[in-house]
Amino acid sequence: SQKIEQNSEALNIQEGKTATLTCNYTNYSPAYLQWYRQDPGRGPVFLLLIRENEKEKRKERLKVTFDTTLKQSLFHITASQPADSATYLCALDGDSSASKIIFGSGTRLSIRP
């Protein structure tokens, strides 16, 4: 079965710097990979989706890369702000039907002023 590993449980960086979060997966290559943001006590909020035939996707200060050779996705937040502090979750399709979604355990990002 598909497994996901988000390398850091927690990441602390200075405001204004670029935060880089890592998501690695095993087994087959997913058709797509998603990133979500979750604040304490709230449901996850969708941020970006990148498909297997896309290498990079951007949305405002966010950038996601997808390397199917390394089986890895990187999630970048540029010009980070304290308001970006949250847990970020990586998710991908859990099997070939693509309707079963598997989440990583998340990386807790803290941006200090």
Add this chain to the structure above:
Amino acid sequence: DAGVTQSPTHLIKTRGQQVTLRCSPKSGHDTVSWYQQALGQGPQFIFQYYEEEERQRGNFPDRFSGHQFPNYSSELNVNALLLGDSALYLCASSFGTDNEQFFGPGTRLTVL
């Protein structure tokens, strides 16, 4: 436009009891997925409903069952509750094969 709503927000039950959680999807969405999230973990996929049928199921026992109604709303039922069932239960809706999911605020279930 209302997003995904879930009820109740909090629930306390004792071992052995049964619980029903409810979810209304975002307007225009026809697919509902349920997740269990333990503290400090990512959401774990329970099952997905589409056209009133269970389309996919995660590694959860038969004590976990669900239903989707003609208006696309959904229920999650858990029988014979165990202490380990204590978690945040999240409902997410999407449209057809669209992969972007919209999550509700969740129901916090505590089993004593």
